[in-house]
Amino acid sequence: xxxxxxxxxxxxxxxxxxxxxxxxxxxxxxxxxxxxxxxxxxxxxxxxxxxxxxxxxxxxxxxxxxxxxxxxxxxxxxxxxxxxxxxxxxxxxxxxxxxxxxxxxxxxxxxxxxxxxxxxxxxxxxxxxxxxxxxxxxxxxxxxxxxxxxxxxxxxxxxxxxxxxxxxxxxxxxxxxxxxxxxxxxxxxxxxxxxxxxxxxxxxxxxxxxxxxxxxxxxxxxxxxxxxxxxxxxxxxxxxxxxxxxxxxxxxxxxxxxxxxxxxxxxxxxxxxxxxxxxxxxxxxxxxxxxxxxxxxxxxxxxxxxxxxxxxxxxxxxxxxxxxxxxxxxxxxxxxxxxxxxxxxxxxxxxxxxxxxxxxxxxxxxxxxxxxxxxxx
Numbered sequence: 001x002x003x004x005x006x007x008x009x010x011x012x013x014x015x016x017x018x019x020x021x022x023x024x025x026x027x028x029x030x031x032x033x034x035x036x037x038x039x040x041x042x043x044x045x046x047x048x049x050x051x052x053x054x055x056x057x058x059x060x061x062x063x064x065x066x067x068x069x070x071x072x073x074x075x076x077x078x079x080x081x082x083x084x085x086x087x088x089x090x091x092x093x094x095x096x097x098x099x100x101x102x103x104x105x106x107x108x109x110x111x112x113x114x115x116x117x118x119x120x121x122x123x124x125x126x127x128x129x130x131x132x133x134x135x136x137x138x139x140x141x142x143x144x145x146x147x148x149x150x151x152x153x154x155x156x157x158x159x160x161x162x163x164x165x166x167x168x169x170x171x172x173x174x175x176x177x178x179x180x181x182x183x184x185x186x187x188x189x190x191x192x193x194x195x196x197x198x199x200x201x202x203x204x205x206x207x208x209x210x211x212x213x214x215x216x217x218x219x220x221x222x223x224x225x226x227x228x229x230x231x232x233x234x235x236x237x238x239x240x241x242x243x244x245x246x247x248x249x250x251x252x253x254x255x256x257x258x259x260x261x262x263x264x265x266x267x268x269x270x271x272x273x274x275x276x277x278x279x280x281x282x283x284x285x286x287x288x289x290x291x292x293x294x295x296x297x298x299x300x301x302x303x304x305x306x307x308x309x310x311x312x313x314x315x316x317x318x319x320x321x322x323x324x325x326x327x328x329x330x331x332x333x334x335x336x337x338x339x340x341x342x343x344x345x346x347x348x349x350x351x352x353x354x355x356x357x358x359x360x361x362x363x364x365x366x367x368x369x370x371x372x373x374x375x376x377x
Contacts (some may be wrong), residue, residue, distance in 0.1 A: 031089060038090025048238030048277035049212040050092060054083065079365070087238065091124075091210035101127040103229070108132045108162055115153030115177060117208060121237055143167055149230060152177040152185075156309040163188040172194045174227050179200055180257060182219045182246040182312045189221060198230065199246055201253075205302070217236060219246040236352025250314065258317045259324055260305050264299050271296075273292030287369040 041048060061079050062072035105122045109115040110131030122129045130143050144166075150173055154162050159179045166189075169175060175193045176186045178200045186199040199219035208214060216239045218231065234241060238333060244252075271278075282290060299307065311317070334343045351358060 005186055015172060016278060028236070031086065034086040036057070041090065045236055047088060047236050049240070057083075073367070077370075087212040088209055091212065101125060103127055104146055105129045105149050105151070106144055106147045109153035109155075112153055112155075114202060115151075118151060118153065118178070121211070125233065137165070140165070144169060144173075146170065147173050149174040149176060151181075152189075155305070156181060156313050160188045163192050166192050169193050171377045172226060174198065174223075174230055178199055178351055180253060180310055182217070182249045184314075186219055186221050186246045197221030198227050201249065210238060213240060213359040214238070215240050215242055217241075217249055218243045219249055241374075250316075254270075254314075254317045254320045255311055258313070259320055261299065262311050262321055263324070264296055265307070265311070268300055275286065286373065288365070291369060311366050316359050 040046075040047075058076055058079065061075055065072045065075035073106070091228035105120055105127045107115050107122075107129065108131075110119045110129070115131075119129055119131065123223050130147075132140055132143055136143065146244070149168060150169060152159060152162055152166075152175075156179050159177060161179065163175075163185060166175060172195055173193070174196045176198050177187050178190060179185050180201055182199045182201060186197065189197045189199070198221055201219075203215040203217060211234070216234055218234075218241050218245065220227075231241065278293075285293065331343070331346065334346070355359075
């Protein structure tokens with residue numbers, strides 16, 4: 001009996017290996033098809049990422065999985081991972097189908113991390129691209145001449161200084177900046193240039209290879225009709241555009257970026273001063289805390305000057321940070337007085353404020369935690 005079970009066990013393992021091999025073959029076949037789609041999208045100048053198409057595909061896949069008695073979450077996770085790789089592959093295929101463009105692009109700071117990404121994107125789409133770096137200013141007038149778009153991609157601390165030099169652009173040239181603050185650079189561009197102006201904030205960090213599903217904030221300045229081609233190009237690259245007023249953007253970024261980064265720096269500084277044994281902490285960590293610690297460590301693996309520029313970008317951010325600290329003190333006082341009921345009341349007030357988003361975030365975080373646990377070493 002045991003021998004029969006042992007033989008069956010070996011055979012089932014062979015069957016599993018065969019299925020795994022077939023899965024790889026199917027993924028290869030799917031990759032070949034998506035590569036073809038990427039080429040056709042480039043020829044037809046269609047967007048790399050179409051939200052409605054992705055939503056419909058995921059809904060269809062989940063329904064099919066449910067009908068066949070397997071976990072829709074499992075299937076969705078697999079498909080999304082395959083799709084993420086497909087966007088990267090399609091982006092590479094698009095670079096092989098260059099559409100000749102007559103518009104000249106100049107990127108100031110095009111050798112930096114974000115500037116070089118846009119240099120690559122414009123090059124892949126067939127635009128003639130010139131770069132102005134630190135030593136190129138004596139020739140800048142000649143480089144900028146007849147440019148259709150000039151993009152300022154320099155650190156925040158020198159952005160306005162650079163913009164103030166751009167007074168000789170032709171009247172139809174689109175002037176764009178890509179810094180993480182918008183109100184002051186937008187005012188500077190409007191003062192320096194009489195033509196079309198747009199402020200952009202790409203909401204992603206270093207390491208991005210394409211714009212599919214990446215959020216780019218757009219703050220309109222002047223001449224919307226003359227900048228429509230540029231907006232369409234961002235969408236063709238797959239970017240998800242969010243249009244917002246520059247002042248509102250900066251207020252929201254004081255929370256999304258400045259407060260978040262500042263509190264992360266403080267937390268990392270606190271761990272360092274406490275001389276925490278990180279290896280032991282990781283060994284004892286739950287998946288949620290491990291993920292939180294990963295995000296803290298991620299920040300400190302990057303450029304200190306970049307995050308300093310963001311945090312120090314606007315003195316108006318200081319009152320926001322002070323209000324945050326005051327609320328921490330308020331809760332600390334509740335802790336000191338051991339008023340657990342009052343603490344619970346505060347917790348429930350915030351829970352009610354989050355409303356249905358709380359459950360949505362719980363679901364999304366569970367998916368993230370499962371993936372974080374998969375890569376745990």
